[in-house]
Amino acid sequence: MLSVRGLTKNYSGRLVVDSVSFDLRPGTVTAFLGPNGAGKSTTLRMITGLTPPSGGGSWIAGRPFRDWPNPGHVAGVLLDASAVHPGRSGLAHLRNAAALMGVPADRARQLLAQLGLADAAGRKVGGYSLGMRQRLGLAHALLADPPLLMLDEPINGLDPVGIRAVRELLRGHAGRGGTVLLSSHVLSEVDQTADRIVMIGGGRVVADGPIRELLASHRSLVRGPDMGAIANALMRAGVRVQPGPDGQILADAPSDRVSDVVYAAGVRVHGISDHQQDLEELFFRLAGDPR
Amino acid sequence: MSAPARYAPTAGPWDRASRRIPFPVLVRVELRKLTGTLSDRILLAFAPVVLVGVTVLVHIGSDDADEYAAAAAQINPTYYGVRVGHVLLHAVLIKLIAGEWQHRSAQPTLLAQPSRPRYFLAQAAVVGLLWLVAAGLQIATSFLVAPGAVAATGATYLLGYRPGWVVAVCLLGSLLTVLVALTVAMLLPNAAGALAVYFVAVPVMLTLGGLAPAVFVWLDPVTAAATLATRSAVSGPGPVAVSLLLWAGLLGLAVQRVLRRDVA
Numbered sequence A: 001m002l003s004v005r006g007l008t009k010n011y012s013g014r015l016v017v018d019s020v021s022f023d024l025r026p027g028t029v030t031a032f033l034g035p036n037g038a039g040k041s042t043t044l045r046m047i048t049g050l051t052p053p054s055g056g057g058s059w060i061a062g063r064p065f066r067d068w069p070n071p072g073h074v075a076g077v078l079l080d081a082s083a084v085h086p087g088r089s090g091l092a093h094l095r096n097a098a099a100l101m102g103v104p105a106d107r108a109r110q111l112l113a114q115l116g117l118a119d120a121a122g123r124k125v126g127g128y129s130l131g132m133r134q135r136l137g138l139a140h141a142l143l144a145d146p147p148l149l150m151l152d153e154p155i156n157g158l159d160p161v162g163i164r165a166v167r168e169l170l171r172g173h174a175g176r177g178g179t180v181l182l183s184s185h186v187l188s189e190v191d192q193t194a195d196r197i198v199m200i201g202g203g204r205v206v207a208d209g210p211i212r213e214l215l216a217s218h219r220s221l222v223r224g225p226d227m228g229a230i231a232n233a234l235m236r237a238g239v240r241v242q243p244g245p246d247g248q249i250l251a252d253a254p255s256d257r258v259s260d261v262v263y264a265a266g267v268r269v270h271g272i273s274d275h276q277q278d279l280e281e282l283f284f285r286l287a288g289d290p291r
Numbered sequence B: 001m002s003a004p005a006r007y008a009p010t011a012g013p014w015d016r017a018s019r020r021i022p023f024p025v026l027v028r029v030e031l032r033k034l035t036g037t038l039s040d041r042i043l044l045a046f047a048p049v050v051l052v053g054v055t056v057l058v059h060i061g062s063d064d065a066d067e068y069a070a071a072a073a074q075i076n077p078t079y080y081g082v083r084v085g086h087v088l089l090h091a092v093l094i095k096l097i098a099g100e101w102q103h104r105s106a107q108p109t110l111l112a113q114p115s116r117p118r119y120f121l122a123q124a125a126v127v128g129l130l131w132l133v134a135a136g137l138q139i140a141t142s143f144l145v146a147p148g149a150v151a152a153t154g155a156t157y158l159l160g161y162r163p164g165w166v167v168a169v170c171l172l173g174s175l176l177t178v179l180v181a182l183t184v185a186m187l188l189p190n191a192a193g194a195l196a197v198y199f200v201a202v203p204v205m206l207t208l209g210g211l212a213p214a215v216f217v218w219l220d221p222v223t224a225a226a227t228l229a230t231r232s233a234v235s236g237p238g239p240v241a242v243s244l245l246l247w248a249g250l251l252g253l254a255v256q257r258v259l260r261r262d263v264a
Helices: A040-047 A090-101 A106-114 A130-142 A160-175 A187-193 A211-215 A227-236 A255-265 A279-287 B013-017 B023-034 B038-061 B076-084 B087-102 B106-112 B116-152 B163-187 B191-211 B223-228 B238-260
Strands: A002-011 A014-024 A029-033 A055-060 A075-078 A148-152 A179-183 A196-201 A204-210 A216-223 A241-243 A249-251 A271-276
Touching (some): A002 A040, A029 A160, A090 A106, A130 A160, A148 A160, A196 A211, A196 A279, A216 A255, A227 A241, B076 B163, B076 B191, B087 B106, B163 B238
Antiparallel strands (some): A216 A249, A216 A271
């Protein structure tokens, strides 16, 4: 659906995005993660043709975004909810966009109602809260019901009800075969919404894959009646150990190896489980300068 | 907030995405934006008043038959009307174009319609419409006000013998002034800044034209219209060519900026 190959952006000798490549497949929600200034927004702007890349390219269903005569039908994009003229009404903004995409004008009012902005439709956007602007931006992205959604921080400013609605919207979109690229700093939300992660740090992709696979630490948690004996057995076998949560031992080996070691040593255990790092842990581990 | 219902598609998204939106639709959207805010509508409502008012005021200031002795003198109020009377129309235009970049509303526009040349041409079409409106109003005002004003001083009304000349001065002069506004709006992606520059430039150019006409004629964007109206301080095609080249170059630079500007 979306292929990004070697996208690079150089601002006056400063490398902001460095050979970023990834692919998105239909039916998935991919989280685009990275610390502030990592190059996420620049990458999204290059994909959509708003910022000319210094190198590389991106293709949506085989064509660059800018080469689609009417790209709103292939990709709904929300990059910046505040990029709306504050003196115009939400309805006027959406009607203009609907006209540019060749979508019936009624669709604007329909989406405003569905996103909870019916009462504010005629009000100036300058008077909207951040959450209302996010909803307006989402309505803009959804106008032509495109198969690909690219959303930069779509839940900023939304209340818990709005966040849940966006989560359901994105999961529903992927469930119907759509593709979602979601940039967010709210890692707990990403954890609940995304199937895959593309993480960028210092302008480069530092992780790309299914979220569960990336979260797997290949370490194990062990507990038993004699924790000292377990630790000694593991260390004798060359497995590094450290204190884990709830008094358990965190062993630097997969659970099947730990099981073999303690069985061979004749040490009793009450439980061995795979240790899963959480997304925050993964984020901070990868967010450091990868070079 | 409930999940939006799907827009019932009649064809695949790829087909719809492959169909270019007709150019008149783009122009219609830009026209809607032109009147999109209350301040735009207020400016548009008062723009004809100022345009007509400036022409009338200059006529009122000329109450001596000697001041209307020649056709060149009789076209003077029209010439000044063209120079300063269209400023409010130009202000709306500057708000439209520079405001799109200042408020970054160019971003959703370019996400829906990513061709910058088409976006520029749609805005240029709106500028063209504004030019025709301004020129039309100026022509009508000139032919309605000038005969009475000239006759009131006891002079003979001469412009009636050369209506094509009056129309040409109005068309050319208003085109050149609207292009100045367009150039400023495209070069400065900030509506307040562009308006400030424009509203400083108009009186400064008038003042310089009065203080050092033989020098400023080479830089004045309206030199071609002034020459046509036989009001140029330097005769010959030199100043016209230099002025046109200078301002065409600035306009070209502005177009290039718009076509390549990073939409943050």
